[in-house]
Amino acid sequence: MVDFLIGLFLASLIVALFTTRLYRLLLWYSLNSLTLGLLALSIGRDIDDNAMIITGVITIIIKAIGIPYILKNLSQKFNFVRQITPEIKVQYAIMLIPAILVFTFYLSEPIVHMIHTNANYVAISISSLFLSLLLMMEHKHVAPKIIGFLSMENSLFLLGVTATNGMPMLVELGIFFDLLMAIVVINLLFHKEEISL
Amino acid sequence: MMLSLLLLPALIMFGVSFIKNNKAKYILAFTSLVILLPIVKLFLLSKPYNILGTYLVADKLDTYVLLVSSIVGIGVTLALLTLDKHVKVSANSYRRFYRFFAIFWVGLIFSILSNHMGVYWIGLELATLSTVYMIKTNHTLASHKEAWNYMIVGAIAISLVLFGIILMYASAKPILGEEAMQFDLLLAHAKDIPSPFLFEMGFAITTIGMFVKMGFFPMNLWLANIERASFYPVAALFSGILESAVIVGFFRFSQIAMKVNYDHLFIFIFIYTILTIFIVSFLIYRAKDFMRLFSLSGVEHMALVVMFWVSGAPFAALLHFGAHAFLKPALFISTGVLESTGKYKIAGALRGYKGKKGTLFWFLVSLFLLAIISLPPSPMFFSELYGFGAMIATAKESDHMLAMIGAILFLLILLSIIFYRFVAIYQTMKYEGEEEEKTVYSSELFALVIFAISLVILLLPQTLEFLHSVI
Helix, strand or coil, rough: CCCHHHHHHHHHHHHHHHHCCCHHHHHHHHHHHHHHHHHHHHHHHCCCCCHHHHHHHHHHHHHHHHHHHHHHHHHHHHHCCEEECCCCCHHHHHHHHHHHHHHHHHHHHHHHHCCCCHHHHHHHHHHHCCCCHHHHHHCHHHHHHHHHHHHHHHHHHHHHHHHHHCCCCCHHHHHHHHHHHHHHHHHHHHHHHHHHC | CCHHHHHHHHHHHHHHHCCCCCCCHHHHHHHHHHHHHHHHHHHHHHCCCEEEEEEEEEHHHHHHHHHHHHHHHHHHHHHHHHHHHHHCHHHHHHHHHHHHHHHHHHHHHHHHHHHHHHHHHHHHHHHHHHHHHHHHHCCHHHHHHHHHHHHHHHHHHHHHHHHHHHHHHHHHHHHHHHHEHHHHHHCCCCCCCCCCCHHHHHHHHHHHHHHHHCCCCCCCCHHHHHHHHHHHHHHHHHHHHHHHHHHHHHHHHHHHHHHHHHHHHHHHHHHHHHHHHHHHHHHHHHCCCCCHHHHHHHHHHHHHHHHHCCCHHHHHHHHHHHHHCCCHHHHHHHHHCCCCCCCCCCCCCCCCCHHHHHHHHHHHHHHHHHHHHCCCCCCCHHHHHHHHHHHHHHHHHCCCHHHHHHHHHHHHHHHHHHHHHHHHHHHHHCCCCCCCCCCCHHHHHHHHHHHHHHHHHHHHHHHHHHHHHHH
């Protein structure tokens, strides 16, 4: 089950890299967050960790439902450009993405030996981090860059879940709080832009 | 109780910022000044002092950094009082600025006083996000672009910090469990960490994240451009307060990393900081405006602080840090007056001041300008002497004495480029250009006087003794 979810997590991120429409990108981000939440629930149930189960539920509510909903509303309110063509052409991206995956597995080889639980997942979370960075770099518009930043946060969450069997509850809640604060700031930046223009 | 006292002024400031009344401006400024009181009280308490269980613990290092930051906060508040006389700023933007300034303080207090890697990160992230809006207070296209730039690059930097924290936590969790997040426990058990390589990887990634936030290589111009696009009190806040929160994290993480493997840490940090100073010195040489000049000089000084710290000279690092934290905001605040006839008018910037206020202003700015290039009796002169001395002392214990002497000589060449540029700029400011009359307001002059007094206090024997006792 965990293998299936982690595969789905990576797949949703890769598909997001090829997406050319904003709403579809939001959908892939939502799916990415949903698999992450389910993953936390699954691992939390396996190791009998209530804190991780709570974190999984909050992830699904905030990241899979709340944030995509808010971003969609923002995009309608401020008339975002919805055609978001990546700067990197598809034929190059097809070569670049597997190269990043292979490189990351090679890069994380020494670390993987030191982590006894879910070792390969650590490599996947690091590669997700690089792919999220790629998502930020390959777009000119701000909206996909925000999704890239949020995906990067998802990758770190995955790393926390897999490398350490979950961070302390206080830290997880703090990260959620900061994420909400980031959304408020993003909203304000768009809002002020509209006023000034 | 102490935590409530520390947070109360910020919470009041946050609440008052919603009141749409002209008098609210003065209440906001007053509340901002009051932040200093609980911090002074905390500074005088015996250490270590548990503020919130093991999550927030006050010790000599963090209370010193917090005290310095709160004094800078006073300077920033005073400069804000006359901001509308130098630039165009609406009452609404002003209130919003204070709203985010309050959130910034909450984040700052948590990050500086934290004894927990996770709490440190949460505080730093909160402080970072709250500064994004402050950049946007300036309603220009450049500031809008830079606010987004800061949001995105800052988010990447802060993500790297979290990434490293997770790896460090993973490395120590087998022996410390969930308490592997605590700085004091990690420091006490640094030698027992079962995967030192994993810890070092985590430390390196966290450090790069923090260095990016401070404008180190390869992001040297990133911070300078952001500060150029913002109002000058925001730049003062960045250089004097936000960087303090970042550097205190570096101090904490590196203390543990020194115990894990000192040689690896030293080589990594030393090469990184030399590379940063190398690039920054040439960027300073080419700088054509005050904001970028001071910002890049700030990067140089933070690189020196980091270098002295890892070279086994915490006294020099803390002295240099204190001097930088007072000098740089003072210069940024004076930029409001210096640039009153044009952004890129360096020639004649120190001319055209009339009356006692004007004379005192140009005299103080001249002193600050000469102090940041470490002319005696600047605290930076003494910190650099101690710092370079410590570097040689460290090299004596290794087999790399010649390499260290070479590195110091190289550093001195780079510092002399910066020295030359600042002296040339000072002469251009004082003796070239046309004499145009400039107005100096009491509040900003008062801010400069506070910074000057703080610098003198830094050189008092009691302060130096305190800095010696911090580590």
